[in-house]
Amino acid sequence: MIRRGSWVPLLPPAARYIVIGLVPLEPIGRGYDYVTPGAENAASLSLVEELFPLSVWGVGCLVAGIVAFVGLNMRWPVPAILGLFLAGCVEATLAGGQWAAVAGVPWLDGIRGPIITSIFALAQFGMAAGYFQQALNDRDAREAPHAGKQ
Numbered sequence: 207m208i209r210r211g212s213w214v215p216l217l218p219p220a221a222r223y224i225v226i227g228l229v230p231l232e233p234i235g236r237g238y239d240y241v242t243p244g245a246e247n248a249a250s251l252s253l254v255e256e257l258f259p260l261s262v263w264g265v266g267c268l269v270a271g272i273v274a275f276v277g278l279n280m281r282w283p284v285p286a287i288l289g290l291f292l293a294g295c296v297e298a299t300l301a302g303g304q305w306a307a308v309a310g311v312p313w314l315d316g317i318r319g320p321i322i323t324s325i326f327a328l329a330q331f332g333m334a335a336g337y338f339q340q341a342l343n344d345r346d347a348r349e350a351p352h353a354g355k356q
Contacts, residue, residue: 232326233271240264249277254303266296283341294330
């Protein structure tokens with residue numbers, strides 16, 4: 207039987223800030239790509255991307271990424287959570303279109319795009335859920351000393 211080790215994989219603060227800060231940069235980069243000239247001429251737009259002008263997808267990505275990035279860097283939980291959740295929603299929607307594009311292709315050729323987009327969507331949802339839970343726990347901890355005093 208393989209025994210699990212006792213190591214707990216925690217990142218030192220400097221590394222943690224870099225890793226966490228990279229997650230909202232993905233929708234910012236994607237949004238930039240969508241709003242800059244020439245994006246509408248791309249030959250490989252997914253079914254979902256074609257539903258709206260690319261500038262709409264770009265603004266959605268940019269707003270979500272910037273709100274999350276500012277919230278994380280300023281240590282404001284509400285913008286961080288909302289930005290990450292919105293980014294997860296946009297990324298999951300775009301991933302759906304990418305998965306539809308490769309669904310009928312032999313061996314799911316071209317799968318790296320939907321996998322990467324899905325991973326970022328799940329990471330953003332996971333971070334939003336985790337930070338939301340942390341905010342609830344912080345609120346409960348602040349209110350606990352006052353719970354018996356009425």
